[in-house]
Amino acid sequence: MKISxxxxxxxxxxxALAAASLLLAAAGVRAxxxxxxxxxxxxxxxxxxxQARRMDVAAAGSAAIAAGRLPDPKLRLGLDNFPVSGPPxxxxxxxxxxxxxxxxxQAVPNGARRRAERExxxxxxxxxxxxxxxxxxxxxxxxxxxxxxxxYAERRLAALGEVAKAxxxxxxxxxxxxxxxxxxxAQALTPxxxxxxxxxxxxxxxxxxxxxxxxxxxxxxxxxxxxxxAPPSMRIDAARLRAxxxxxxxLLAYGPKQRQADADLDAARAARRPDWSFDLAxxxxxxxxxxxxxxxxxxSLPLFARTRQDPIIAxxxxxxxxxxxxxxxxxxxxxxxxxADLADHVMHHDxxxxxxxxxxxxxxxxxxxxxxxxxxGTASLSDVLxxxxxxxxxxxxxxxxxxxxxxxxVRINFTYGADPP
Numbered sequence: 370m371k372i373s374x375x376x377x378x379x380x381x382x383x384x385a386l387a388a389a390s391l392l393l394a395a396a397g398v399r400a401x402x403x404x405x406x407x408x409x410x411x412x413x414x415x416x417x418x419x420q421a422r423r424m425d426v427a428a429a430g431s432a433a434i435a436a437g438r439l440p441d442p443k444l445r446l447g448l449d450n451f452p453v454s455g456p457p458x459x460x461x462x463x464x465x466x467x468x469x470x471x472x473x474x475q476a477v478p479n480g481a482r483r484r485a486e487r488e489x490x491x492x493x494x495x496x497x498x499x500x501x502x503x504x505x506x507x508x509x510x511x512x513x514x515x516x517x518x519x520x521y522a523e524r525r526l527a528a529l530g531e532v533a534k535a536x537x538x539x540x541x542x543x544x545x546x547x548x549x550x551x552x553x554x555a556q557a558l559t560p561x562x563x564x565x566x567x568x569x570x571x572x573x574x575x576x577x578x579x580x581x582x583x584x585x586x587x588x589x590x591x592x593x594x595x596x597x598x599a600p601p602s603m604r605i606d607a608a609r610l611r612a613x614x615x616x617x618x619x620l621l622a623y624g625p626k627q628r629q630a631d632a633d634l635d636a637a638r639a640a641r642r643p644d645w646s647f648d649l650a651x652x653x654x655x656x657x658x659x660x661x662x663x664x665x666x667x668x669s670l671p672l673f674a675r676t677r678q679d680p681i682i683a684x685x686x687x688x689x690x691x692x693x694x695x696x697x698x699x700x701x702x703x704x705x706x707x708x709a710d711l712a713d714h715v716m717h718h719d720x721x722x723x724x725x726x727x728x729x730x731x732x733x734x735x736x737x738x739x740x741x742x743x744x745x746g747t748a749s750l751s752d753v754l755x756x757x758x759x760x761x762x763x764x765x766x767x768x769x770x771x772x773x774x775x776x777x778x779v780r781i782n783f784t785y786g787a788d789p790p
Contacts, residue, residue, distance in 0.1 A: 402597030403589065405516050412512035412588040419508055422501035429490075429497040436490030437483040443474040445650065462655020472650030472663070481639035485632050492628035499622040506618050510783040512588040513601070517779055519581035520596045521772035525765050526574040532761035533567055536754060563754040567761065574765075603718070603778040607711055610785045614703055617785060623696035630689035637685040640678045644669045707785055714777035721774045724767035732756075732763035 403411065413419060450466035457463025585594040614620070648665040671678055739756040742748030 402595040403516070403585075403591065404598035405513065405596075405601050408516045408585065408589055408594075408596075409509050409512050411591070412508050413505060415590045416508045416588065418504055419501070422497070422504045426494065426497040426501055429494040433487075433490035433494050437487035439483075440476050440478075443476075445470070445472040445474060445648075447472075449652070462657060465654065465658045468652040468654045468661070470650050470652040470663075472648060474646060474648050477645040477647065479639055479642040479644050481642055482636060482644070485636035485639050488635065489629060489632035492625050492632050496622070496625035496629060499618065499625050502618040503622060506783065508588065510780065512585070513779045513783055514776060515581060515584035515588055516596055517600060517772065517775050519578065519585050519594070520600055521768055521775070522574065522578040522581045523596070525768045526571070526578055528764040528768060529567070529571055529574055529761050532757055532764065533571070536757045563751070563758050567758060570761070570765070600775055601779055601782075603774055605711070605714065605778055605781055610781065611707065613786060614700070614707065617703060620696065620700055620703060623692060623699065627689070627692045627696070630685070630692045634682070634685040634689050637678065637682045640681070641671050641674050643671065703785075707781075710777065710781050710784075714774065714781060717770060717773040717777055721767070721770040724763070724770045729760075729763050729767050732760040736760045 447470045449468050449470055450464065452458050452460065452464050452467060457467075461467055461469075582594055585596075586592055646667045648663070648667075650663040650665075652661040652663065654660060736753075736756040736759070739748050739753045743750065743753045
């Protein structure tokens with residue numbers, strides 16, 4: 370009895386235990402730090418804006434199914450020639466012309482109009498796919514930049530923390546120096562001011578870390594977003610990227626736009642062709658009269674094209690031509706921005722190398738020399754602290770320059786590279 374009760378309890382709790390396991394597993398996944406590639410992949414998979422663009426593609430594909438089809442037929446029910454005066458007034462079979470009728474009417478737009486509708490629907494679907502590609506580019510780029518920003522913000526904070534740890538023992542030296550008579554009272558205030566400046570800089574970097582993490586959370590959806598692994602490569606293949614410019618999603622988007630404009634132009638031209646409509650009716654008369662069937666056709670007469678269809682055709686032609694001009698303007702702007710971004714990257718890369726090879730080593734050497742002089746009694750505590758503060762600023766500045774170069778490389782490779790998936 371106890372075994373069966375235990376088994377029943379386990380069976381009853383099984384769904385809850387399974388749900389708890391899934392939640393713990395999901396929490397573990399969310400808590401795992403993200404490498405650069407993992408963050409970008411997660412954003413592409415879960416970004417709401419990309420989900421919306423996928424829905425746009427599905428909606429355009431569904432709408433294309435109905436494009437170019439014949440309109441629905443119309444059902445007509447009527448009572449014709451019913452007498453309201455004279456001897457047969459109010460009777461159905463008293464006059465041979467009185468009849469109840471039922472009929473169908475089918476409109477048949479001309480073939481050119483229907484072809485233009487189908488082409489416009491296909492162009493709308495292509496435009497939706499193009500919009501998805503552009504949004505994918507933006508999501509990938511913004512996620513990549515957010516990851517890089519968080520990575521280097523944490524490095525700046527860590528570098529400042531190392532300097533603060535190195536000079537922490539000197540905090541107690543100022544009161545001791547004042548008591549020993551080696552410092553004037555005013556000189557004892559300088560270290561406190563320098564430590565306060567260091568704390569201010571640390572607060573700024575803490576805020577920068579929080580801001581960068583908030584952006585990474587926005588794009589990945591991970592509420593505990595952390596970075597892991599190495600930053601992306603700064604290598605840029607300028608020749609390959611320049612060759613890929615014509616395949617950039619922002620330029621490829623003009624292809625569907627041109628097709629849309631051309632389809633609208635074809636539809637405007639099709640309005641100069643006649644459309645048809647066909648009617649079929651069955652008419653029932655009184656018992657002494659026979660029933661009848663009627664067939665009919667009607668056709669539109671575009672007789673005043675100069676003031677009706679032609680102006681619309683001219684407007685659609687101008688719109689189609691403007692798309693071609695806009696694409697050329699966008700191509701030139703893209704090439705100019707590409708060259709400008711390359712120039713910025715070269716400049717930031719040189720600044721980064723200069724900071725690594727010159728500025729940081731000089732600041733470190735100065736801090737070491739001032740420390741030695743302080744030990745020898747030839748330098749004050751303020752001199753040492755100022756040297757270490759300058760070292761901290763040089764290290765943070767070096768990381769800033771590296772971050773600028775890394776951001777340039779990410780922006781260039783993601784913006785001007787091959788189409789995003």
